[in-house]
Amino acid sequence: MRRLGISIYPEHSTPDKDKQYIKLAHSYGFERIFTCLLSVSKPYEIVMEEYKNIISYAKELHMEVILDVAPAVFDKFDISYDDLCFFAEMGADGVRLDLGFDGLKEAKMTYNPFGLKIELNMSNDVDYLLNILTHQGNKNQIIGCHNFYPQKFTGLPYDFFIACSKRFKEHGIRTAAFVTSRTGDIGPWSINDGLCTLEQHRELSIDVQAKHLWATDLIDDVIIGNAYASEKELRMLGALQRDMIELKVELHSDASPIEQKVVLDELHLRRGDISEYMVRSVEVRKKYANEDFAVRESIPQRKGAVFIGNDSFGKYKGELQVILRDMPLDERKNAVAHVVKEELFLLDYIKPWGTFRLIK
CATH class of the missing domain: 2.40.100.10 (Cyclophilin-like)
Known part of the structure; x- marks a missing residue:
């Protein structure tokens, strides 16, 4: 089943605003949330409290939450690749590895005892996924998600996007990509020219972006990269036919x-x-x-x-x-x-x- 998602950035917002946005998105049929630990600068205890609070609220609405992380996050909070309890304690459903490791580490992560999904970065046309599967990673716990690109003219070209996406679809991995809101001005970084995966989407209406991703038959989940999308945009996406071209x-x-x-x-x-x-x-x-x-x-x-x-x-x-x-x-x-x-x-x-x- 194809799904819709939103993104939130607690580091740059408030819990009340995030919760209002989550509730509104949920009312229009959104089912997953992307959030980012890459730009956090607060101490461990504060980060844990803030994210645990907002994720707990999302889980009450039965929304899936994936945390975007990288090696720097593991180092900052002294997290072991063999023990993902930090993310489980937050209440997350999975972690997205913005930067990869050596294949073996990712494979081990897929057997974590907390049942956390391991989401891989799809935006590289290399045998990254195959390397992990060769190390006997648990395919049932692997999902994929493309990057978004905050700077104009840096998004993926279409043919490259297709080649990257096929690598995951050919192995039956659930996939995701980002579209950008015209009203959202919050992202992980100060530069925000829109947060889409495909460069050709940057100036398109949000519903057309989503239609295009689904029309490729290579993307399962469409996520709005920036916050906060307008209610009109959420309504437009929520009303889309997800399984055919309109x-x-x-x-x-x-x-x-x-x-x-x-x-x-x-x-x-x-x-x-x-x-x-x-x-x-x-x-x-x-x-x-x-x-x-x-x-x-x-x-x-x-x-x-x-x-x-x-x-x-x-x-x-x-x-x-x-x-x-x-x-x-x-x-x-x-x-x-x-x-x-x-x-x-x-x-x-x-x-x-x-x-x-x-x-x-």
């Missing part, structure tokens, strides 16, 4: 009621023997075979435009098509809507026999 469309003013119904009320299935020019949803033409689709003045077929076969199109009347490549005008089709510009690139992720929905 594309936002703008309806044409002259689209008839029956055309609007075909566009918005149906679950669409791309025909399996695909065309490079269009996504064809053919099942709807059978359902609406007896309806009238009056011929209207048509327009050239441009990428992202949504057409429905009109009454002059014979057996293809009622078929819905989403255009992938520009084509000449075809008077047998009525233009009824178009995919919003920001989501055009998501058309590439509708696979043969892929189910998708169009939403207003």
